[in-house]
Amino acid sequence: MNKQPLINFIQNNIQNIKVSEEAVLTISEMFEEREFAKNDFLLKAGKVSGYFFLVDGFMRAFTFDNEGNEVTTYFYTKNRVVFEPASFFMHQPSTENIQAVTLCKGYYTTFDKVNTLFHSVPEFREFGRLMLVREFVAYKQQTLAMINKSAEERYADLMNTNKEIFQYAQLKHIASFLGMTDTSMSRIRKEMLKK
Amino acid sequence: MNKQPLINFIQNNIQNIKVSEEAVLTISEMFEEREFAKNDFLLKAGKVSGYFFLVDGFMRAFTFDNEGNEVTTYFYTKNRVVFEPASFFMHQPSTENIQAVTLCKGYYTTFDKVNTLFHSVPEFREFGRLMLVREFVAYKQQTLAMINKSAEERYADLMNTNKEIFQYAQLKHIASFLGMTDTSMSRIRKEMLKK
DNA sequence: AAATTCACTTGCCAAATGGCAAGAAATCAA
DNA sequence: TTGATTTCTTGCCATTTGGCAAGTGAATTT
16 A cells, blocks of 8 residues: 555655654554545535545535525645545534545545544644645635635636636536626636637 | 733633643743734734734734725634734735734734744643634634625624624724625615614 | 814615526436 | 436526715814
């Protein structure tokens, strides 16, 4: 079982600290290789989130608003840690679903194991904090753009900064992610073609 | 110098762990009592965020969008930790400002000191993670509401869940926080009075 | 207390976005 | 390959929200 991609990712995401051989081994043991077929769920609403390092594939998080409409809250591309912080760290049932959009490969673990690593491997603790902070920062930037930008600007921004999303995700999912209807987004696309 | 409110807050926010006397002392030493007069800045854009436990008062975070409009990104009520996670944890200049809306009292410290505490006091490490997770969760819920809710619903939601914000904040700041113009919000208020 | 500034409201109209339903296109299943 | 299902687009019109500028009222300064 080759966990090198996982080790490399962790190593690359801690500044100034070389992960010791021992730590590498301890970490490796706690993760298991896992695949998700297209449309399989990494996380279902009501369950507690796990921790998944996505080596290859594309995932989508979504929930439902008051009127029962599906709302896409996030897209995950490869070389990212995929988890729902609220559920994972608070051990609470998730309100979100996370689903494989394409075939997904990576390494999976649970809160208990992550917690063990947090207590026993300082390097991993740093790594965990960095992942959390990174999620937060990314999320904040994304949402700041939502405020005080028009639907068209939001669409253009996503096109420029996250082109790979358009490669994998359905347009209606991108639309709800951007806080607009698929109808509106379709019109925006039409307008932008003209230019 | 009485740091009991700080200790109590930390104690109350770690599950299942009693903070030792020694830890209490170590933590206390790292924080200094601090006051912010009305309109004073806890954080200015371009500076690196500190860490402030707000014992009493009300604060507001804001930044500017592409067109130069001020956008309120957050309100902080008492008994909360006030900091900008992106800047604080990544040691990067903040894009946000945090300003005292009323006279504010609390305990202040820097990244280096928090880091020292993270490494030397496990209880504080847990506390720090909980604060970060809590910020993230709160932020996520807030922004989820922004998507797929009308301006009127967003206003009503905030009224129901965070009434104290209306006690202290200016209406135009609440409006930009809710992602609408002050003009629109004024009209919404008028409509809601009728009911 | 008067002058000045700032926050908020309101009327008028324009622009952006949504809702619905029908049709076209793409995808999936047999 | 064909039929069925799903996704995406489009036309028509309604609704929501914004922009501007004037007006009111409250707070602050001198």
